[in-house]
Amino acid sequence: xxxxxxxxxxxxxxxxxxxxxxxxxxxxxxxxxxxxxxxxxxxxxxxxxxxxxxxxxxxxxxxxxxxxxxxxxxxxxxxxxxxxxxxxxxxxxxxxxxxxxxxxxxxxxxxxxxxxxxxxxxxxxxxxxxxxxxxxxxxxxxxxxxxxxxxxxxxxxxxxxxxxxxxxxxxxxxxxxxxxxxxxxxxxxxxxxxxxxxxxxxxxxxxxxxxxxxxxxxxxxxxxxxxxxxxxxxxxxxxxxxxxxxxxxxxxxxxxxxxxxxxxxxxxxxxxxxxxxxxxxxxxxxxxxxxxxxxxxxxxxxxxxxxxxxxxxxxxxxxxxxxxxxxxxxxxxxxxxxxxxxxxxxxxxxxxxxxxxxxxxxxxxxxxxxxxxxxxxxxxxxxxxxxxxxxxxxxxxxxxxxxxxxxxx
Amino acid sequence: xxxxxxxxxxxxxxxxxxxxxxxxxxxxxxxxxxxxxxxxxxxxxxxxxxxxxxxxxxxxxxxxxxxxxxxxxxxxxxxxxxxxxxxxxxxxxxxxxxxxxxxxxxxxxxxxxxxxxxxxxxxxxxxxxxxxxxxxxxxxxxxxxxxxxxxxxxxxxxxxxxxxxxxxxxxxxxxxxxxxxxxxxxxxxxxxxxxxxxxxxxxxxxxxxxxxxxxxxxxxxxxxxxxxxxxxxxxxxxxxxx
Numbered sequence: 001x002x003x004x005x006x007x008x009x010x011x012x013x014x015x016x017x018x019x020x021x022x023x024x025x026x027x028x029x030x031x032x033x034x035x036x037x038x039x040x041x042x043x044x045x046x047x048x049x050x051x052x053x054x055x056x057x058x059x060x061x062x063x064x065x066x067x068x069x070x071x072x073x074x075x076x077x078x079x080x081x082x083x084x085x086x087x088x089x090x091x092x093x094x095x096x097x098x099x100x101x102x103x104x105x106x107x108x109x110x111x112x113x114x115x116x117x118x119x120x121x122x123x124x125x126x127x128x129x130x131x132x133x134x135x136x137x138x139x140x141x142x143x144x145x146x147x148x149x150x151x152x153x154x155x156x157x158x159x160x161x162x163x164x165x166x167x168x169x170x171x172x173x174x175x176x177x178x179x180x181x182x183x184x185x186x187x188x189x190x191x192x193x194x195x196x197x198x199x200x201x202x203x204x205x206x207x208x209x210x211x212x213x214x215x216x217x218x219x220x221x222x223x224x225x226x227x228x229x230x231x232x233x234x235x236x237x238x239x240x241x242x243x244x245x246x247x248x249x250x251x252x253x254x255x256x257x258x259x260x261x262x263x264x265x266x267x268x269x270x271x272x273x274x275x276x277x278x279x280x281x282x283x284x285x286x287x288x289x290x291x292x293x294x295x296x297x298x299x300x301x302x303x304x305x306x307x308x309x310x311x312x313x314x315x316x317x318x319x320x321x322x323x324x325x326x327x328x329x330x331x332x333x334x335x336x337x338x339x340x341x342x343x344x345x346x347x348x349x350x351x352x353x354x355x356x357x358x359x360x361x362x363x364x365x366x367x368x369x370x371x372x373x374x375x376x377x378x379x380x381x382x383x384x385x386x387x388x389x390x391x392x393x394x395x396x397x398x399x400x401x402x403x404x405x406x407x408x409x
Numbered sequence: 410x411x412x413x414x415x416x417x418x419x420x421x422x423x424x425x426x427x428x429x430x431x432x433x434x435x436x437x438x439x440x441x442x443x444x445x446x447x448x449x450x451x452x453x454x455x456x457x458x459x460x461x462x463x464x465x466x467x468x469x470x471x472x473x474x475x476x477x478x479x480x481x482x483x484x485x486x487x488x489x490x491x492x493x494x495x496x497x498x499x500x501x502x503x504x505x506x507x508x509x510x511x512x513x514x515x516x517x518x519x520x521x522x523x524x525x526x527x528x529x530x531x532x533x534x535x536x537x538x539x540x541x542x543x544x545x546x547x548x549x550x551x552x553x554x555x556x557x558x559x560x561x562x563x564x565x566x567x568x569x570x571x572x573x574x575x576x577x578x579x580x581x582x583x584x585x586x587x588x589x590x591x592x593x594x595x596x597x598x599x600x601x602x603x604x605x606x607x608x609x610x611x612x613x614x615x616x617x618x619x620x621x622x623x624x625x626x627x628x629x630x631x632x633x634x635x636x637x638x639x640x641x642x643x644x645x646x647x648x649x650x651x
Binding site: 099102268275278279282286289290294325328329403404406 | 420421425428429432435436443444475576587590593594597600
């Protein structure tokens, strides 16, 4: 075959970049799996609903009102989703700042998860905005809105996505066999990590700060002046819980990519994550208790929302904390996974309570999300999973990097 | 005034102080619980002490492969290969049984030698391809190691593809960083190996900051040597780069 000197050849079969990428676009693995069969219709319906949203307006596809302007898309996809994506900055901190190399094998997949989470939850935000095109204002300077917490959150989302893309980019360079680009991108990793951790802590607390100005709208059991701090602390164990759950699922789905002798090191990683999660939850629990006492909220416990609050704190903070502590004395992978699931439910409850359920709990017409909102929420998550699967099947995210990369991620 | 609620701060101050004190007091048993079974931990902590990166010799002029062998190209064109200081200090005094003879041709990743200690064996694979010129006939590597790069080399060979085969090897500062990471990885390996093969059912981990003892592998069972082979020395022919 005649070689074009200008063409970049990726492998010994002399494939150019474009033919390589086209080759990679072909589906890998079985097409008619249970997951595909269930997710494809949901995604198609979700896309259709999004089309309706942009052609007929927000009111055609949700139950939001002037009194309750924030619904499931912002409350779940954005506020809760960003908490779940906290695993990326936590793990990056552990590996690069505290030099705990034992977590390096799961760092790349967590960064990918975090990056995709922020991208898709930004898309969910754009879908939910009344004037989506105005989102560009905070960047181009058409009324920046510098006195708004939203300005900080907006910029942070953008910069953090870029930072995570840079952190993940060596994997893309390894996939495309771009050795020089890999060297350059790897040299940017530490700076991106430091920048990313700083940004992440700020915007995790920024999301909590968004609710500070809604003092009269959020039920006293959930509202307090320390919401930003609570959001940061809870994002630590929320992110770790998702890392644990995602690891368990990935091990079943992408079995062939994990080395044979990986089980024991994975158990060690899980146990270490359980310890860190337990520590953060212990701190969070005591902060919750002190705030509860300080705000003199005992009077509200006798109400329905009081019982709901106790369920959230006792059932989904204290119980997983106890389970994590138990798994540290007598390690059991199932116990750790159950604790992680309970933690995720607890975080979901907490964020949804603050943003939806306990937000204007006294409204004349209580907000109940429309079925279209549920479908779009699920569709966005399923599309994210599809993209995640596409990337993991092609790039060295879970499997080892090529030898030339000298990267034992 | 609407929207304001006046709190008596002092009504709850005492309780808040007590809760804070309780938090710090409970932190101590939580720390103990999270760090697992302390008596069992002390057994593993006996391994703490000596195998630290600071004690390893990582000369800058050598090419290090990821399976803990090194290669050095001499002026006359022959390459000397051996095992690195990390491997030497991890396993201690071993008998060396060459798997190839002078005159034989080897490819990168082929079995080169066996390291044997009391019936436990590790396989060492050739870092580069070539024709064997000479074996180190000393037969064993002493426990004090000496200098693994002068006395404890394994073979000399005439390399056939030195340039491309050493592309992926570690050199100079990169080698030092890699070796540091390997010591860390060895710590984790010992921790989960102790849990896997230790008689006590409780899970144990190395205390953070503790370092593996030299010759730690000597006391571990043959199954641990097999795990070590897979994790650090490779279990089959090295994959070629495209």
